[in-house]
Amino acid sequence: METKIITVPLEEGSEIKGSEQIADYLNQNGITSDTAVTFIKEESKRETVCNCCLKTKEAVLQCLDRKQFPLIIGSDHSVSIGSVSAVLQKYDVSVFWIDAHPDINTPEASITKRIHGMPVATLMKDGYPELSELTEDKVLKKENLIYLGVRCFDPYEKAYIEENKIALYNNFSAAKDSIVRVLKKIRKNIVGPVHISFDLDAINPEICPGVNTPVKEGLSFIQVKETLNYLFDNFEVVAMDIVEYNPLNDVARKTVNIISEIVELVKEKVHHF
Ligand SMILES: [Mn+2]
Secondary structure, eight states, X not given: OOEEEEEEOOOTTTTOTTOTTHHHHHHHTXXXXXXXXXXXXXXXXXXXXXXXXXXXXXXXXHHHHTTOEEEEEESSTTHHHHHHHHHHHHOOOEEEEESSSOOOOOTTTOSSOOGGGOHHHHHTXXXXXXXXXXXXXXXXXXXXXXXXXXXXXXHHHHHHHHHTTXXXXXOTTTSSSOHHHHHHHHHTTOOSOEEEEEEGGGBOTTTXXXXXXXXXXXXXXXXXXXXXXXXXXXXXXXXXXXXXXXXXXXXXXXXXXXXXXXXXXXXXXHHTO
Protein backbone atom coordinates (compact mmCIF):
# COMPACT_ATOMS: atom_id res chain seq x y z
CA MET A 1 0.00 0.00 0.00
CA GLU A 2 1.05 3.58 -0.59
CA THR A 3 1.50 6.12 2.22
CA LYS A 4 0.08 9.61 1.73
CA ILE A 5 1.46 12.39 3.89
CA ILE A 6 -1.18 14.92 4.90
CA THR A 7 0.23 18.01 6.64
CA VAL A 8 -2.04 20.17 8.76
CA PRO A 9 -0.78 23.59 9.92
CA LEU A 10 -3.14 24.28 12.81
CA GLU A 11 -2.25 26.48 15.80
CA GLU A 12 -5.63 27.54 17.11
CA GLY A 13 -6.16 24.42 19.21
CA SER A 14 -2.91 24.86 21.12
CA GLU A 15 -2.94 28.67 20.96
CA ILE A 16 0.85 28.43 20.62
CA LYS A 17 2.69 30.00 17.70
CA GLY A 18 5.03 27.96 15.59
CA SER A 19 3.20 25.31 13.62
CA GLU A 20 1.80 27.34 10.74
CA GLN A 21 4.80 26.67 8.49
CA ILE A 22 5.28 22.98 9.28
CA ALA A 23 4.90 21.88 5.64
CA ASP A 24 7.86 24.14 4.69
CA TYR A 25 10.02 22.93 7.57
CA LEU A 26 9.25 19.32 6.73
CA ASN A 27 9.93 19.91 3.06
CA GLN A 28 13.32 21.52 3.80
CA ASN A 29 14.14 18.35 5.68
CA GLY A 30 13.13 15.99 2.90
CA ILE A 31 9.58 15.17 3.99
CA THR A 32 7.23 16.08 1.16
CA SER A 33 3.50 16.54 1.72
CA ASP A 34 1.16 14.78 -0.67
CA THR A 35 -1.68 16.93 0.64
CA ALA A 36 -1.27 20.18 2.55
CA VAL A 37 -4.59 20.87 4.24
CA THR A 38 -5.82 24.44 3.92
CA PHE A 39 -8.73 25.95 5.80
CA ILE A 40 -10.39 29.27 6.46
CA LYS A 41 -9.35 31.12 9.61
CA GLU A 42 -12.24 32.64 11.51
CA GLU A 43 -12.33 35.16 14.26
CA SER A 44 -13.19 32.39 16.70
CA LYS A 45 -10.49 29.80 17.38
CA ARG A 46 -13.16 27.15 17.80
CA GLU A 47 -14.57 27.79 14.33
CA THR A 48 -11.07 27.72 12.85
CA VAL A 49 -10.35 24.37 14.52
CA CYS A 50 -13.68 23.12 13.20
CA ASN A 51 -12.90 24.22 9.61
CA CYS A 52 -9.48 22.60 9.84
CA CYS A 53 -10.76 19.31 11.27
CA LEU A 54 -13.45 19.08 8.59
CA LYS A 55 -10.82 19.52 5.84
CA THR A 56 -8.53 17.01 7.55
CA LYS A 57 -11.38 14.53 7.79
CA GLU A 58 -12.10 14.93 4.05
CA ALA A 59 -8.44 14.40 3.14
CA VAL A 60 -8.22 11.26 5.30
CA LEU A 61 -11.49 9.86 3.92
CA GLN A 62 -10.21 10.36 0.38
CA CYS A 63 -7.09 8.32 1.22
CA LEU A 64 -9.10 5.53 2.80
CA ASP A 65 -11.43 5.41 -0.22
CA ARG A 66 -8.41 5.11 -2.52
CA LYS A 67 -6.88 2.35 -0.37
CA GLN A 68 -3.97 4.59 0.59
CA PHE A 69 -2.51 4.91 4.06
CA PRO A 70 -3.05 8.37 5.58
CA LEU A 71 -0.11 9.66 7.64
CA ILE A 72 -1.21 12.95 9.14
CA ILE A 73 1.56 15.27 10.31
CA GLY A 74 0.23 18.03 12.42
CA SER A 75 0.73 20.85 14.60
CA ASP A 76 -1.70 20.78 17.48
CA HIS A 77 -3.42 17.55 18.50
CA SER A 78 -6.91 18.88 17.67
CA VAL A 79 -6.25 17.72 14.09
CA SER A 80 -6.88 14.18 15.33
CA ILE A 81 -10.54 15.08 15.79
CA GLY A 82 -10.59 15.22 11.98
CA SER A 83 -8.42 12.20 11.28
CA VAL A 84 -9.99 9.82 13.80
CA SER A 85 -13.51 10.98 12.77
CA ALA A 86 -12.69 9.91 9.21
CA VAL A 87 -11.33 6.53 10.28
CA LEU A 88 -14.38 5.92 12.51
CA GLN A 89 -16.64 6.20 9.44
CA LYS A 90 -14.91 3.15 7.94
CA TYR A 91 -13.72 1.06 10.88
CA ASP A 92 -14.57 0.22 14.46
CA VAL A 93 -11.03 1.19 15.41
CA SER A 94 -8.95 0.87 18.52
CA VAL A 95 -6.91 4.01 19.07
CA PHE A 96 -3.43 3.97 20.55
CA TRP A 97 -3.02 7.47 21.98
CA ILE A 98 0.73 7.84 22.54
CA ASP A 99 1.18 11.14 24.37
CA ALA A 100 2.45 12.83 27.53
CA HIS A 101 -1.12 14.07 28.09
CA PRO A 102 -4.44 12.19 27.93
CA ASP A 103 -6.18 15.02 25.99
CA ILE A 104 -9.51 13.97 27.51
CA ASN A 105 -10.58 17.31 28.96
CA THR A 106 -14.10 18.49 28.27
CA PRO A 107 -14.88 22.15 27.52
CA GLU A 108 -16.33 22.47 31.04
CA ALA A 109 -13.51 20.67 32.86
CA SER A 110 -10.57 22.11 30.94
CA ILE A 111 -8.43 24.55 32.88
CA THR A 112 -6.79 26.17 29.85
CA LYS A 113 -9.83 25.81 27.50
CA ARG A 114 -7.40 24.90 24.72
CA ILE A 115 -8.94 22.46 22.28
CA HIS A 116 -5.72 20.46 21.82
CA GLY A 117 -6.37 19.13 25.33
CA MET A 118 -9.84 17.89 24.33
CA PRO A 119 -9.60 15.70 21.20
CA VAL A 120 -10.23 12.38 22.99
CA ALA A 121 -13.28 13.73 24.83
CA THR A 122 -14.49 15.27 21.57
CA LEU A 123 -14.26 11.90 19.79
CA MET A 124 -16.30 10.44 22.66
CA LYS A 125 -18.99 13.09 22.08
CA ASP A 126 -17.98 15.10 25.16
CA GLY A 127 -16.47 18.03 23.25
CA TYR A 128 -17.83 21.23 21.77
CA PRO A 129 -20.94 20.09 19.84
CA GLU A 130 -19.79 21.39 16.44
CA LEU A 131 -16.54 19.41 16.82
CA SER A 132 -18.08 16.26 18.30
CA GLU A 133 -20.46 16.27 15.33
CA LEU A 134 -17.56 15.35 13.05
CA THR A 135 -17.77 11.73 14.21
CA GLU A 136 -21.36 11.66 12.86
CA ASP A 137 -23.18 8.61 14.25
CA LYS A 138 -19.90 6.99 15.33
CA VAL A 139 -18.03 7.42 18.58
CA LEU A 140 -14.65 6.44 20.00
CA LYS A 141 -15.48 3.80 22.60
CA LYS A 142 -13.71 3.89 25.97
CA GLU A 143 -12.81 0.23 25.66
CA ASN A 144 -11.14 0.94 22.31
CA LEU A 145 -8.75 3.55 23.71
CA ILE A 146 -5.25 2.67 24.90
CA TYR A 147 -2.94 5.28 26.34
CA LEU A 148 0.84 4.87 26.15
CA GLY A 149 3.37 7.20 27.74
CA VAL A 150 0.83 9.50 29.44
CA ARG A 151 2.39 11.18 32.47
CA CYS A 152 0.81 14.63 32.92
CA PHE A 153 -2.84 14.79 33.97
CA ASP A 154 -5.30 17.40 35.09
CA PRO A 155 -7.24 16.21 38.17
CA TYR A 156 -10.44 15.80 36.15
CA GLU A 157 -8.65 13.68 33.58
CA LYS A 158 -7.04 11.41 36.16
CA ALA A 159 -10.36 10.80 37.89
CA TYR A 160 -12.18 10.16 34.60
CA ILE A 161 -9.59 7.66 33.39
CA GLU A 162 -9.64 5.78 36.70
CA GLU A 163 -13.44 5.76 37.02
CA ASN A 164 -13.87 4.53 33.48
CA LYS A 165 -11.01 2.04 33.70
CA ILE A 166 -9.41 3.32 30.50
CA ALA A 167 -6.27 1.37 29.58
CA LEU A 168 -3.16 3.39 30.40
CA TYR A 169 0.47 2.31 30.39
CA ASN A 170 3.40 4.51 31.26
CA ASN A 171 6.63 4.56 33.18
CA PHE A 172 8.08 1.62 31.26
CA SER A 173 11.65 2.27 32.30
CA ALA A 174 10.80 1.92 35.98
CA ALA A 175 8.54 -1.08 35.43
CA LYS A 176 9.84 -4.60 35.10
CA ASP A 177 8.08 -4.79 31.77
CA SER A 178 9.51 -3.51 28.55
CA ILE A 179 7.09 -1.69 26.30
CA VAL A 180 6.88 -4.67 23.94
CA ARG A 181 6.07 -7.05 26.80
CA VAL A 182 3.25 -4.71 27.82
CA LEU A 183 1.95 -4.60 24.23
CA LYS A 184 2.10 -8.40 24.02
CA LYS A 185 0.04 -8.66 27.19
CA ILE A 186 -2.68 -6.30 26.00
CA ARG A 187 -2.72 -7.65 22.43
CA LYS A 188 -5.47 -10.19 23.07
CA ASN A 189 -7.80 -7.44 24.29
CA ILE A 190 -7.50 -5.40 21.11
CA VAL A 191 -9.91 -6.26 18.37
CA GLY A 192 -10.15 -4.82 14.89
CA PRO A 193 -8.12 -2.22 13.08
CA VAL A 194 -5.90 0.32 14.82
CA HIS A 195 -5.34 4.06 14.53
CA ILE A 196 -2.11 5.39 16.04
CA SER A 197 -2.27 8.96 17.33
CA PHE A 198 1.29 9.83 18.19
CA ASP A 199 2.04 13.07 20.00
CA LEU A 200 5.75 13.88 19.82
CA ASP A 201 5.67 15.04 23.45
CA ALA A 202 5.41 11.38 24.48
CA ILE A 203 9.17 11.35 23.90
CA ASN A 204 11.58 12.82 26.41
CA PRO A 205 11.93 16.52 25.47
CA GLU A 206 15.70 16.34 25.83
CA ILE A 207 15.75 14.23 22.69
CA CYS A 208 12.60 15.65 21.06
CA PRO A 209 12.29 19.34 22.02
CA GLY A 210 10.26 20.66 19.06
CA VAL A 211 6.81 20.35 20.61
CA ASN A 212 4.21 22.77 21.99
CA THR A 213 3.97 21.53 25.59
CA PRO A 214 7.01 19.52 26.70
CA VAL A 215 6.78 17.33 29.80
CA LYS A 216 9.97 16.13 31.45
CA GLU A 217 11.06 12.51 31.15
CA GLY A 218 9.10 10.34 28.74
CA LEU A 219 9.75 7.60 26.22
CA SER A 220 13.08 7.07 24.52
CA PHE A 221 13.14 7.07 20.75
CA ILE A 222 14.09 3.39 20.85
CA GLN A 223 10.91 2.65 22.84
CA VAL A 224 8.86 4.56 20.27
CA LYS A 225 10.37 2.60 17.40
CA GLU A 226 9.80 -0.68 19.28
CA THR A 227 6.17 0.34 19.82
CA LEU A 228 5.55 1.29 16.20
CA ASN A 229 7.26 -1.84 14.90
CA TYR A 230 5.15 -3.97 17.21
CA LEU A 231 1.88 -2.24 16.31
CA PHE A 232 2.49 -2.39 12.55
CA ASP A 233 3.63 -6.03 12.72
CA ASN A 234 0.75 -7.26 14.89
CA PHE A 235 -2.30 -5.18 14.02
CA GLU A 236 -4.10 -3.86 10.99
CA VAL A 237 -2.94 -0.26 11.32
CA VAL A 238 -5.18 1.87 9.10
CA ALA A 239 -3.98 5.43 9.80
CA MET A 240 -1.53 7.37 11.92
CA ASP A 241 -1.06 10.91 13.21
CA ILE A 242 2.24 12.52 14.20
CA VAL A 243 1.34 15.73 16.02
CA GLU A 244 2.36 18.70 18.17
CA TYR A 245 5.41 19.42 16.03
CA ASN A 246 6.54 22.97 16.70
CA PRO A 247 9.60 23.82 14.57
CA LEU A 248 10.30 27.02 16.53
CA ASN A 249 11.08 24.93 19.62
CA ASP A 250 13.29 22.45 17.81
CA VAL A 251 16.99 22.28 18.65
CA ALA A 252 19.57 21.17 16.11
CA ARG A 253 16.86 19.48 14.01
CA LYS A 254 16.43 16.80 16.66
CA THR A 255 12.65 16.70 16.29
CA VAL A 256 12.45 16.87 12.53
CA ASN A 257 15.03 14.08 12.32
CA ILE A 258 12.82 11.96 14.58
CA ILE A 259 9.79 12.71 12.37
CA SER A 260 11.84 11.79 9.33
CA GLU A 261 12.82 8.42 10.82
CA ILE A 262 9.23 7.69 11.83
CA VAL A 263 7.97 8.55 8.33
CA GLU A 264 10.50 6.14 6.80
CA LEU A 265 9.54 3.41 9.29
CA VAL A 266 5.83 3.84 8.49
CA LYS A 267 6.36 3.92 4.72
CA GLU A 268 8.42 0.74 4.91
CA LYS A 269 5.76 -1.08 6.96
CA VAL A 270 2.86 0.17 4.83
CA HIS A 271 4.67 -0.80 1.64
CA HIS A 272 4.31 -4.45 2.69
CA PHE A 273 0.55 -4.24 3.39
MN1 LIG B 1 -1.63 15.37 22.66
